[in-house]
Amino acid sequence: MVSAGDAVVLGGSMAGLIAARVLSxxxxTVTVVDRDPLPEAAAARRGVPQSRQLHVLLARGRRALDELFEGLSDELSAAGAPLVDLHDQVHWCNDGHPMRRAASDLVGVGVSRPLLESTVRARVRNLGNVRFCPPAEATALLSTEDRSRIIGVLVTPRVGAAYPIHADLVVDACGRASRSPVWLAELGYPTPPEQRVPVDVTYVTRVYQREPRHLDGLLGALTNAVPGRPRTGIVAAQEDGRFAVALSGMLGEQPPSDHExxxxxxxxLGMPVISRFVRDAVPVGGPAQMRYPASVRRRYERLRRFPLGYLVVGDAVCSFNPVYGQGMTVAATEGLLLRSLLSGGPDRLARRFFRGAGKLIDGPWSIAVGTDLRFPQVPGPRSARVRLVNWYVHRLHAAARTDAVLGEAFLRVLNLVDPPTRLLRPAIARRVLRGGGADPVPSAGVAGGR
Structure with a gap:
């Protein structure tokens, strides 16, 4: 690959680390700028307020990270993070219907955000041409006189005067705190059209000691929110012999933080396998609460004018309802996209990247937003297609009680391995229509089963 000069990445969390790996x-040279001192060991930090929350690395995300960081799954496993067959080792209850389990190739990894991020960060630190600058905040973009090209960034350290870092490419990986729309407007560029879906999610995570008897010996459990009961529960195995439990509520529902x-x-939630665990397991540390007001998608691919030498990635482009666990996986697939585009040189990089990223985001965005629009309190257009798909997926969940083929088809889409359209294939549709049709049972007691 031909050298393209120097690059700067704004933000040292997962999307920024992935971008730095690809740009290296x-x-x-690649310089990573972050406001926080970045710890050597696995530790929660202020700049990642959700770092103490339960995180899910979907099967597609794990595969993508293994492409970018060879052997990462094995390294995490050696550190105690369990590899999980997401179909066979998890109790799933969708719309009140327990899913029939079966062995699959959908393998996730049960890992806390601090361990995952510190492991990836150590890989990036070991790259010879990547450096992490001392804690500093990016405060402005530097541009050519005609403002057609970004040539660097002004950073303000915690102590001392602001200083410039010049670069041939600047990448904004600052997540939901991204200032790119403001900076673009200051340079005379249009801001990207924005889609916002208010969901008002509050979630609380607690960590517990894990014992072989818990969850009937499986490694996870999940029950989703349904209209009339906008509450979700997730249990996921992590490193150090622990389970993390995340309880969340939409539309103003707030899980309490005290034990009772x-x-x-x-x-x-009506899923005894989760409530029994929470009642009986031994907690480790205190609860962590987080609020998420809205899913936000910035449509950079629709801009006709955009400065050369600049990109926006990760949550700064699209921030999903965290209940669906899509953010890190989308960031990883954007990293693979960027790698493939850079092999063709830097010409028209932003236009090519935003167009490709838009296509990558379409699938997970339609899953998250379409599912949230089942709730009448969530504002947004409900096309005939959205209503039909939600009806169809509900029938699929009912049929998946006994049909493991449908369960795997759904999980492949949920894990972003297959596009949502794969659920509409004739072979799948016949099984859905033949086996579905049960009413939702939001308060049914379920434990998952074969």
Whole structure:
């Protein structure tokens, strides 16, 4: 690959680390700028307020990260993070219907955000042409006199005067705190059209000691929110012999943080395998609460004018309802996209990247938003297609109680391995229509089963 000069990445979390890894193959130097001191060991940090929350690395995300960081799954496994067959080792309950389990190739990894991020960060630190600058905040973009090209960034350290870092490419990986729309407007560029879907999600995570008897010996459990009960519960195995439990509520529902309130909330989910665990397991540390007001998608691919030498990636482009666990996987697939585009040189990089990223985002966005629009309180257009797909997926969940083929088809889409359209294939549709049709049972007691 031909050298393209120097690059700067704004943000040292997962999307920024992925971008730095990819850019290291094409640029002489890559500088990562972050406001936080970045720890050497696995630790939660202020700049990632959700780092103490349960995170899910979907099967597609794990595969993508293994492409970018060879052997990463094995390294995480050696550090104690369990590899999980997401169809066979998890209790799934969708719309009140327990999913029939079966062995699959959908393998996720049960890992906390601090361990995943520190492991990836160590890989990036070991790259010879990547450096992490001292804690500093990016405060402005530097441009040519005609403002057609970004040539660097002004950074302000915690102590001392602001200083410039010049670069041939600047990548904004600052997540939901991205200032790109403001900076573009200051340079005379249009801001990207924005789609916002208010969901008002509050979620609380607690960590517990894991014992072989828990969850009937499986490594996870999940029950989704349904109209009339906008509450979700997720249990996922992690490193250090622990389970993380995330309880969440939409539309103003808020899980309590105290043990009794947390337990009552878990019991309201109607999934005894989760409520029994929360009631009986031994907690490790205190609860962590997070609020997420809205899913936001910035349509950079629709801009006709955009400065050369600049990109926006990860949550700064699209921030999904965290209940669906899509963010890190989309960031990883954007990394693979960027790698493939850089092999063709830097010409029209932003236009090519945003167009490709838009296509990558379409699938997970339609899953998250389409599912959220089942709730009448969530504002947004409900086309005939959205209503039909939600009806169809509900029938699929009912049929998946006994049909493991449908369960795997759904999980392949949920894990972003297959596009949502794969659920409409004739062979799948026949099984859905033949086996579906049960009403939702939001309060049914389920434990998952073969």
């Amino acid at each position: 193959e094409a640029y002489d 309130g947390f337990t009552r909330f878990a019991e309201s």
